[in-house]
Amino acid sequence: MKRLIKFATMALILALGTGSAWSGEALDRVMKNKLLKSATSASWAPQSFMNDKNEWDGFDIDVTKEIAKRLGVKVEFVTPAWDIMTAGNWYGRWDISVGSMTPTKARAKVLTFPAVYYYTPAGFAVHKDSSYKDKAELNGKRIGTTAASTYELYLKKDLVIDAVGAPAFKFDVTTTAKKIRSYKDSNTALDDLRIGDGKRLDAVLSAIPTINAAIKSGYPLRNIGTPAFYEPLSVAIDKGDKELQYMIAGIIKEMHEDGTLTALSIKWYKTDNTKTTN
Amino acid sequence: MYKDTVIDKKLVHQPKFIGVFFGVWFVTFFVFDLGGSIFGQFLAPVIGDPATSGLYGRFVVAFVLGFFLTLNIFAIGFLPTQRQSLVVWIELAICFVGGFHIFNLSLEFIQSKIWFLISRGLFTTIYVSVISIIFAFIVAMIGAIAKLSGNGFAMGIANFYTSLLRALPLLLLLFLVYLGLPQTGYVIDAVPAGILALTLNYGAYMTEVFRGGIESIPPGQWEAARSLGFTFGPTMRRVILPQAIPIIIPPTGNMFISMLKDSSLVSVIGVWELMFMARTLGQKTFQHMEMLITVAMVYWVLTIVLEIFQRRLEKHYSTVKETKE
Numbered sequence: 116m117k118r119l120i121k122f123a124t125m126a127l128i129l130a131l132g133t134g135s136a137w138s139g140e141a142l143d144r145v146m147k148n149k150l151l152k153s154a155t156s157a158s159w160a161p162q163s164f165m166n167d168k169n170e171w172d173g174f175d176i177d178v179t180k181e182i183a184k185r186l187g188v189k190v191e192f193v194t195p196a197w198d199i200m201t202a203g204n205w206y207g208r209w210d211i212s213v214g215s216m217t218p219t220k221a222r223a224k225v226l227t228f229p230a231v232y233y234y235t236p237a238g239f240a241v242h243k244d245s246s247y248k249d250k251a252e253l254n255g256k257r258i259g260t261t262a263a264s265t266y267e268l269y270l271k272k273d274l275v276i277d278a279v280g281a282p283a284f285k286f287d288v289t290t291t292a293k294k295i296r297s298y299k300d301s302n303t304a305l306d307d308l309r310i311g312d313g314k315r316l317d318a319v320l321s322a323i324p325t326i327n328a329a330i331k332s333g334y335p336l337r338n339i340g341t342p343a344f345y346e347p348l349s350v351a352i353d354k355g356d357k358e359l360q361y362m363i364a365g366i367i368k369e370m371h372e373d374g375t376l377t378a379l380s381i382k383w384y385k386t387d388n389t390k391t392t393n
Numbered sequence: 394m395y396k397d398t399v400i401d402k403k404l405v406h407q408p409k410f411i412g413v414f415f416g417v418w419f420v421t422f423f424v425f426d427l428g429g430s431i432f433g434q435f436l437a438p439v440i441g442d443p444a445t446s447g448l449y450g451r452f453v454v455a456f457v458l459g460f461f462l463t464l465n466i467f468a469i470g471f472l473p474t475q476r477q478s479l480v481v482w483i484e485l486a487i488c489f490v491g492g493f494h495i496f497n498l499s500l501e502f503i504q505s506k507i508w509f510l511i512s513r514g515l516f517t518t519i520y521v522s523v524i525s526i527i528f529a530f531i532v533a534m535i536g537a538i539a540k541l542s543g544n545g546f547a548m549g550i551a552n553f554y555t556s557l558l559r560a561l562p563l564l565l566l567l568f569l570v571y572l573g574l575p576q577t578g579y580v581i582d583a584v585p586a587g588i589l590a591l592t593l594n595y596g597a598y599m600t601e602v603f604r605g606g607i608e609s610i611p612p613g614q615w616e617a618a619r620s621l622g623f624t625f626g627p628t629m630r631r632v633i634l635p636q637a638i639p640i641i642i643p644p645t646g647n648m649f650i651s652m653l654k655d656s657s658l659v660s661v662i663g664v665w666e667l668m669f670m671a672r673t674l675g676q677k678t679f680q681h682m683e684m685l686i687t688v689a690m691v692y693w694v695l696t697i698v699l700e701i702f703q704r705r706l707e708k709h710y711s712t713v714k715e716t717k718e
Contacts, residue, residue, distance in 0.1 A: 157669075158676035165674055169509045194663035194673075195583070199572065206580040302676055332679040 141210050141352065142359040151183045151190045152209040154200050158300065160328055161383050162215050163192075174383035178232060179213040181375060182350075185366045197300075198263045201226070205353040211363070215322075215348040217265045220275050228349040229360045230367035233380055233389045234281075236342035237266055239288065240305070240319045240326040242312035243335040250340030253288045256317035259304030262297040265346055266320040270295045276347060282391050284344035288320075305329045308336060322346075324384055345391055405470035415463040422455035431494075432458060496682050503683050506674045510684070514670035515691060521584065521666060522656045525591035526649045532596030537603035538629060551600065558597035564658050566590045571662050587659030595652055599645065606641040607633060639710035646703035650696055667691060 145151050155163045155175060166172035171192055183190035193209050200212055203225025215235060218228035239250045239258075247253060260266040268274035272286045298304040301321040308316045309329075319326070323342060330336055350363055370376045376389045404410050427433060432454050433443030440450040465484070469477050536554060539547035558566070570593075571586040581589070610633050618628040657668035671688035675681040 157673040160677040164677040166677070167505070169506070169674075193583075194665070194669070196661045196663065199662065202572070204572075204575065206575040208580065208582070302679065302681070305679075306681070329679055334679065 140358060141207065141356040142362060144207060145186065145188055145210050145359070149188045151179070151186060151188050151211060153179045153183075153190060153192050154195055154205075154209040154212045155179070155192050155214050156197060156300075157192075157194045158302065159215075159325070161324060174233075174379060175213045175215055177379050177383070178370075178376070179211070181370060181379075182211070182213065182363065182366050185369070186362070197261075200351075201263060203354065207353075210352065210359070212351040214351070215346075216351045217276060217346045218349040218351075219265065219268070220277050222351075223277070225354065226351045227354055227356075227360050228351055229363040231347040231349045232367050232370070232376055234345045234347050234391050235388060236323045237269070237320065237344055237346055238323045238326065238342045239339045240308065240321065240329075240336045241317065241339050242308055243337055244312040245317070245337075245339075247318070247339055250288050250343065253290070253318050253339075255290050255294065257294045257296060257313075257315070258288070258290050259296040259298060259307055259316040259319045260321065261301045261304065262299060264301075266301075267295065267297050269343060270320060274344070276344070281347045282345050287340075287343060301325050302329075305334060305336065309334050403470050405466050411463055411467065414466065415459050418462050419455050419459035422458050423451055426451050427454050427458065493686055496686070498683050498686065499680060502675075502678070502680050503687050506684065507687055510667070510670045510674060510687065511691065513665050514667035514688075515695075517584075517664060517666040518653065518656055518668075519695075521587055521591070521659060521664070522649065522653045525588050525595065525656070526645070526652055528588070528592040529595035529599055529648070529652075530645065532592060533599030533603045536596065536600030537607055540600065540604050541607060542625065555597045555600050558593050559601075561594070563590065563594045563655055564661070566594055567658055567662065583659065583662045583664045586662060587656070587664055591652060591656060591659075594655075595648055599648055602644045602648070603637075603641055606644075607637045609640055610636050642710055643703065643707045646699065646706060650699050650703070653695060653699070654692060 155171075157163065157165055157171075159173070159175075161173050162175040163171065163173040176192070179192075180190055195208075197214075200214065201216065201222055203222075213232075215233075216222070216226075216228075218231070222228075239253060241247050241253075258270060260270060265274055265276075269286065270288070270290060271292065272289065274286075276284075296304065296307070296316060298307070301319070302325075304316065304319045304321065305326070307314075308319045318339070319336075320343065323338065326336065326338060330338075350367060352359055352363065367376075371389060377387050380386065380388045405414075433440070433446075433450065436450075436454055436457060437443060440446040440453050443450055443454075446453075469480055472480060536551045539551035540555075542548065561569075567587065567590040570581065570590045571583065574581050574586070614632055614636065615628065618632040623632065656666060660666055660669035660672065663669070667688050671684040672681070675684035
């Protein structure tokens with residue numbers, strides 16, 4: 116018993132010791148450790164996912180690696196839940212999020228958005244057997260989406276995109292709050308839609324690349340109507356480090372100008388999503 | 394149930410029971426119409442195309458299924474009790490695993506991912522659970538002794554602890570620890586946060602278990618120790634706890650099995666344990682069912698191992714008690 120207690124105490128010290136507090140400038144930390152810690156999702160193909168060799172892969176991953184390369188540091192990926200990431204107050208647990216995040220006003224209160232690096236068209240998907248022809252017909256229907264996402268805000272008519280260069284949009288589809296079905300991630304929503312037309316959901320609002328990936332994997336779905344809105348997607352960092360903000364902004368600007376981002380976009384999306392095209 | 398020497402006629406061999414059993418299943422299968430399922434295809438030589446066989450097809454399928462089910466339990470009825478239990482267990486397991494057939498799973502995909510899933514996920518799940526249960530054991534021991542100490546302050550703290558921590562859902566507690574603690578200035582990592590939340594939560598439940606275990610020792614033991622001049626500490630250490638621990642260990646094993654699965658909650662703060670791997674690996678190709686079922690099986694195997702271990706532990710402690718008496 117004594118030995119057990121001794122062992123347990125040591126284990127506790129070890130376990131808690133690794134989470135030491137950190138205060139100071141994020142850029143200094145990155146440069147000192149030669150390590151950029153990036154918060155990302157491991158289940159959001161084609162932005163970020165584990166590939167066949169169980170390695171990190173995807174558009175966001177490639178962009179993160181390129182940023183780290185230009186900073187001259189290594190990169191490490193951590194995987195907190197999306198709502199923890201968007202809540203801000205990272206306490207130095209990670210330095211950056213290259214997670215296709217839309218710089219909304221609400222988020223800008225808790226996070227800093229150094230630069231927009233590409234745009235994603237958001238659109239509606241319906242079941243293959245559905246009779247709907249245009250998104251206008253989806254008014255008042257049961258629509259699945261991701262909790263705490265811009266898609267959910269769009270359905271609630273609360274979405275404000277205040278980033279520079281974001282094309283204007285209208286709230287074409289309205290549905291009652293009761294009929295918005297919010298899921299933990301967009302895949303669960305797509306899973307519920309695939310069960311059958313109108314079984315659990317009438318439509319899903321998500322990123323068109325995600326919907327297309329699902330269709331490619333054999334999901335019986337189809338896109339409907341023109342994109343609901345174009346989301347500008349930005350790199351995010353925690354509040355309070357201007358140096359890191361300007362550094363990242365400079366790197367993203369460079370990557371826009373020298374065509375790196377366009378090349379990566381064509382690699383992953385087959386189109387250039389780094390410019391707004393209407 | 395206690396063993397006795399009264400021998401009843403076996404229920405499963407009584408005609409009345411067999412009739413009712415068959416009838417219930419026949420009606421159930423008939424109502425649910427299994428013609429379109431694999432059973433319909435299996436009986437296609439008798440009923441023709443299942444889609445067009447209509448009532449006749451439904452009748453035949455329900456009759457055959459009901460008949461085999463009844464025959465099955467009738468046959469099992471001849472076995473000795475231990476064997477019966479084993480055969481029924483295996484049959485249910487086969488039905489359960491066979492049920493996965495309908496998901497049309499890609500075995501290749503499972504094979505390509507299972508090693509990574511186990512090497513990354515299983516290890517984390519086990520070490521998070523083991524460390525948490527050890528701490529919870531210590532917390533519970535302190536909590537139980539505090540509750541029984543007769544010291545007003547200790548009792549107050551322990552009662553407050555079990556009251557509050559048993560009231561909080563584990564997920565909520567996890568978020569409080571992970572997101573709330575840094576606001577006080579201490580930034581805790583995901584794994585320690587998970588261990589802390591599991592420890593506090595299970596410590597509270599186990600405090601009650603331990604208290605019950607300690608209280609089940611007859612008061613005479615306590616009085617005898619006191620009359621010999623033992624103070625509170627030595628009485629607990631040398632007289633009460635050595636007798637209480639054998640009573641406490643089995644429910645602790647039960648708690649551990651439960652914790653193994655509750656540890657999956659730490660996946661929300663990004664810890665790569667089994668559940669996280671399950672949710673992650675299948676996403677790219679939209680094959681989550683494969684991974685979820687694989688992980689379900691891994692959890693099951695793990696629990697079976699723990700069940701065996703727990704049974705041995707119980708046996709060990711029960712024999713110790715017998716030899717003492």
